[in-house]
Amino acid sequence: MEEPTGWLAVVRDAFSAIGILAFAISGALLAVQKRMDVVGMAGLAVVTATGGGMLRDMLIGATPVAALVDWWMLAVALGGALVVLALHRWMERLDRPVLVFDAIGLGIFAVEGARKAIEHGVGPVGAAFVGMLTGIGGGMLRDALANDIPAVFRRDSRLYLLPALVGSSGAAAAVALGYGHWLVLAIIAAVVTALRIMSELLRWHVPALKTEAIPTIRD
Amino acid sequence: MEEPTGWLAVVRDAFSAIGILAFAISGALLAVQKRMDVVGMAGLAVVTATGGGMLRDMLIGATPVAALVDWWMLAVALGGALVVLALHRWMERLDRPVLVFDAIGLGIFAVEGARKAIEHGVGPVGAAFVGMLTGIGGGMLRDALANDIPAVFRRDSRLYLLPALVGSSGAAAAVALGYGHWLVLAIIAAVVTALRIMSELLRWHVPALKTEAIPTIRD
C-alpha cells in the first residue's frame, strides 16, 4: 500500500473529480425539487459531493479534512451546481451520463476511503466501513438536509450501499494483505462501478420486512 | 481515574455490548416502521448503536473513533438488526427486555463517555456534556435519518436525556475529584439505568411551553 504519486495521483484525482461532479449534480437537483434557492443548490451540491470524505476524515482523524486542503474539490462541487443551473432543461437526457459518473465516484470513493483509513491505522473491518461511508455519506447528508429518508435505505431502492461495501471490503483486504498495488485497487473500483450500473439496469434490490410486522415503539 | 484493564475491561465491554444490541434493535425497528429495506435496517442499527460514541470521539479528538478500532461493536450492531429480522413477530414480548438493555446501555455510555472525555483533557463540565451525548447521540442520529424529531426532545417523552446527564455529571465529578474508582463509576451507571427504567414505569416527563405562546419566527 502506498499513497499514489505523480501521474497516478492525477488519474485518481481526475476520476474523483468525475464523481464529485456527479454527486454535486444530484445534490443541486434535489435542492430544486425541494424548493431551495440557488444558495441551497450550491450548498447541497457541496454537502453531497464532499460530505462523505469529510465524515471519513473526521472519523479517522485525518484533519484538516481533505476538501479543505484540496480545495479544487469545493470548486468542482460548485461546478456541479452550475451544470444544473445551465443545463436544467436537458437534465433528463443527462440521466445516463450522470448515473455512470456517479457510479465511477462511488467506486473510487469506496476504494480510496478504505485505503486512506488503513493508512491512518484503522484495521481492515473498520476500513471497509469507512470506505463504504465515504461512498454513501455525502448522499445521506444530502437526504437528511433535504428532509428525506436516505435513498440508500429506502424500500425498493436499487443497490448502492452494497456495491460500495463490496469495493471497500475488497480494497481493505487487498491493502491489509499486501496487495494494495494501484492496479488492484483500480480493478476493484471498476467492479464497484459495474455493480452499481448493473443494479440500476437490472433493477436489483434487497427485500424488506412488512411494516405491519412491527409493533409501534414506545415514545 | 484509570482506563480499566483485564477482567474489569471485559465486564465493561460486556455491558457496552448489551447497550449496543438494544440501541441497534431500536434502530432496526424504526427502519421497518419507516419503510426501509434490510440495508436500511442494518444501516440504521449501526448508526443508532455506534453514533453516540463516534460523536464523542470526534468531539474530543480520540481518533480513529472507537467503533473503527473495536470493530466487535459494528458486529454486535449488525446482530441487533438480525435479531429484529429473526424475531420481529415476537418483538412486542421483547419490549421489556429491550427497555432494560437500553437503560443499561444509557448508563454505561454516559459514565464511560464522561470518563473518556476527562482522560482526553476535557474539564468536568465539558465531560458531563460529552457523556450525556454519548448516551443520547446515537438515538438522535437515528431519528434525524428517519425524518423524525429526536425522541428525547419530544413533548410527553419519558425522561431519557436527564438520567444520562445525571450519570455523566456524577461520573465527571467523581473522576475530577479523584474518586474515579471503577466501583464508584459502576454504581453511577446503575443509578442511570434505574432512573431511566423508573421514568418509563412511572411516566416521568418534563413540562413544555404551549406552542401558541410563541410567535412565528421570521424565515
Added chain:
Amino acid sequence: MEEPTGWLAVVRDAFSAIGILAFAISGALLAVQKRMDVVGMAGLAVVTATGGGMLRDMLIGATPVAALVDWWMLAVALGGALVVLALHRWMERLDRPVLVFDAIGLGIFAVEGARKAIEHGVGPVGAAFVGMLTGIGGGMLRDALANDIPAVFRRDSRLYLLPALVGSSGAAAAVALGYGHWLVLAIIAAVVTALRIMSELLRWHVPALKTEAIPTIRD
C-alpha cells in the same frame, strides 16, 4: 495573524456570547414551535449555539472542540433557553434585538472561524469555507433536528449564508496576506453584521429555479 489575548480576547468573547445567546434563542423558539418539551428547548438551544463551532473544530482538527473547553459557551446557550422560558410572552417585541444579536454572532463566527482555520494550517479557500460554516452550521443542525429544510437554503429566505461567506472570505484573505490585525477583522465582522441586517430590512434574496424545470430523480 495572532490569537487575541488580554482585553481583546475579552471583547471578542463578549461579542461571541451575544451571538451564542441569539442563536440559542432561535433554537429554543423553534423547539417550542415543533412541540418539544423543555429538554428539547435546552437541547436545541445548545445545538444551534455551539454546533457551528463544533463542526469547525472537528473539520480542522482543533480537538477537544472549543465548547467543551470554554464551557461558558454551554452556559450561555442554556441561558438562551431560559430567556425564552421567562420572556416567551414578549418574544414578538424582542424580534428586533434578537435579529441584531444574531447578526453580530454571524459576523464574529464567520471571521473567527476563518482565522482559526488558517491558524490550524488550512489555506485561504478552505478557511473561507470553514468560517462560513461556523456561522451557519448551528442553524443548519437546528433545522435538521427539527425536521425542517435549512432556513439558509430555502426559497425566499433573506441572505444569510452569503454575508457569512463575504466575511469569512475577507478574513481569510486578510490573514493570509498578513493583514490579520484585530482591527481589520473587527471591521470585516461589522460588515457581515450590517449586510445581514440590511438583507432582512431590504428583503434581499437570491433567485431559484422553478421546481417544474427539474425532472424527478430516480430513486
